[in-house]
Every structure is written in structure tokens, then in C-alpha cells.
Amino acid sequence: MELIKPNVNIDFVGKRKIAFIVSLTLVIISIASLVMKGGPNYGIDFAGGMLIQIKFSQSITPGDIKEILSTVGVENASVQQFGDVEENEYLIRAEKTSETSERLADKLKGKLDTTYPDNKVEVRRVEMVGPKVGKDLREKALQALFAAILLIAVYISGRFESKWITGIIVALVLLIAIYFFSMFHMHIPTLIVLALLVTLGLCVYLELRYALGAIVALIHDVIITMGIFSLLDKEFTLPIVAALLTIIGYSLNDTIIVYDRIRENLRKYHKEAYDTIINKSINQTLSRTILTSVTTLMVVVSLFIFGGGIIHDFAFAMIIGIVVGTYSSIYVASPILILLRKGTAAKGAISSKGRSKFVLR
Secondary structure, eight states: OOOSSSSSSOOOOHHHHHHHHHHHHHHHHHHHHHHHSSOOOOOOHHHOOOEEEEEEOOOOOOHHHHHHHTTTOSOOOOEEEOOGGGGGGEEEEEESSSSHHHHHHHHHHHEEEEEEEOOOEEEEEEEOOOHHHHHHHHHHHHHHHHHHHHHHHHOOOOOHHHHHHHHHHHHHHHHHHHHHHTTTOOHHHHHHHHHHHHHHHHHHTTTTTTHHHHHHHHHHHHHHHHHHHHHTOEEOOOHHHHHHHHHHHHHHHHHHHHHHHHHEEEHHHHSSSSSHHHHHHHHHHHHHHHHHHHHHHHHHHHHHHOOOOOHHHHHHHHHHHHHHHHHHHHIIIIHHHHHHHHHHHHHHHHHHHHHHHHHOO
């Protein structure tokens, strides 16, 4: 099945400068939002604390719930509408108290029953996570994201450039770098950022063009997705980490399809300009890219609309990731190959010129 004719010739490569400006703007906005807000809005999973999900038979305001919470010893709690308004369901998030989760839930339900006897209350969920556990989960989540990107760098290096040994060396150097930086007791986010910078630097130095293009595209997708969550003040929870890892896999799959066609066309049309081959490859895989994205998006949008409040944020992250991932495969991962090719050519020309001068002397 083909949505687009095989001989289509859209000038994607010609618009790469505009695409780079758009991507850079979105990344800067995302990072600025995360920095201004002191990082993602961590949920109970990562920040620690208590979460209670309650449902009422009649309408009630968050302010009324907060008043009741203050009478049972829970201060500075946040009360958020959960699901549709007519369902009268709320999520209560609070810092850990001296009470056990079950005891606090019973006290809250008893107080609500007494204050609003005609409004039936149902406690649907009670969760408690300690701050130490939340910190450990946060660190493990960041390590999982970094490990996924690192393994992808090794795989792409071997798959497309036949540099398995080089890719493994990059991984080993990174592990040594992480061990070295960890000796200074750095925070895990700082450690991951430094490790990613080392990864990108090694890919440039060792001329791992395909690996670098894929990694930049994946970092682009993850940062923008997290930035949108930060801008909308949505919580960053374990399901969102699962969504980010899924997005990394989805975006990589799309990028590999385009890269595979680029590699084939470089052998087939080796006399044509490099820009032309890249653009031709993107157009040849465009039908498959759009078909895959649209069908996946239909499923995720269905989850977003009908999946309920529990899976709502996960589906929302997936929608952003699919759209941004499809865009980055076309406008980020592939055009970066052109930039790196030109950079390598320019470096080679300078080296040749220097050698010529040396011979003349």
C-alpha cells in the first residue's frame, strides 16, 4: 500500500536550514522551561509522598476537599480533577505524613462522610512512596534513557558503517568517563549530560556519521517531549519514562528505514550529488514513514480519548513522540549526514592544503 507515488520529489533537504531553526527553537524553549521550573514536574513516583484517588457521587470543589484535608493534618496538598468533570473524581497529592496511607485514607473518608453525608465517597487508590525510593527511581530512569541511547550508538555504528569495534570502544570510553565523573559526586542529571556530550564528541571525532545523526535525533525527540510536558505542567512519572523509551525505539526504527535506503542509494547512484541521494532516499521511504506514523497515531489517539485518566498522560507523550519522531527522521537525522559530510570534506581540504604547502617548502 502506497499513499504517495514512488516518483515523488519533495525538496526536504533544501528546507533543512528552516527545519534546523525550528528544531533549535523548540529545543531551546524546552530546555528553558525545564531550567526555569527546576526540572520536570516529578510525580509521586519520583518526588515521593502520598497519592489518594477519591470519587464522589455528587459535585464537589477542590477547595472543599482542601479544607477537609487541613482538618486531618494534611497541609499544602494539591487536589486535581481526574478524568471527566461529570465523574467527580479527584487526585490528592501530599507530602509524606506521620500517618500510614491506609489510616490517613480512612480518616479522610470518615471526615468527608461526616461533612457531606449526602455525597457518597469512594477511595479508589492510595499510594505512598518514600523520598529515598523516589530519588532512586529518578536516577534509574535517567540511566535507562542514557543506556538506550548508548546501545543505539553502538548498533548504528556497526549496522551502517561496519564499525562494531569502534562502537564498542566508544561505549567503553563512555563507561570510563562516567566512572571518572562519578568520583566528583555529581548529580545523575549532570553526569548524564556530560556523558552525552562525550558521546557526541566521540562520534564527531571518529566520524560515526550515522550514529551521530541518530543520537541527535533521539535527544531532540526526548527533550522536546519533556519540554512540552514542562510547559503544560504535566507530571513526569514512571509511565512517562516508559513512553520516552518507546518513543526512542519508534523514532530509531523510522530513522533506520531512511538510513538503509540512503546506504543502498549511495551504492546505486554514487555519481550523483550527496544532497540529491539523501533527498531521493527520504522521498522513496516517505510513503512507508507516513503510513506507519498514521496507523500508530490512530491507536495512540484512541488510547488518549478512550483510555481513561490512568493512561492519559502516557498516550499524550506518545502522540508528541510519534509526531516529533517522524519529523526528526526526515528533517534532523538525515540532513545531519550532509552537514557532517561537508565538515569532513572541508577538514580534508584544509589538511591537503597544509600538506601541499609543506611539500613546496
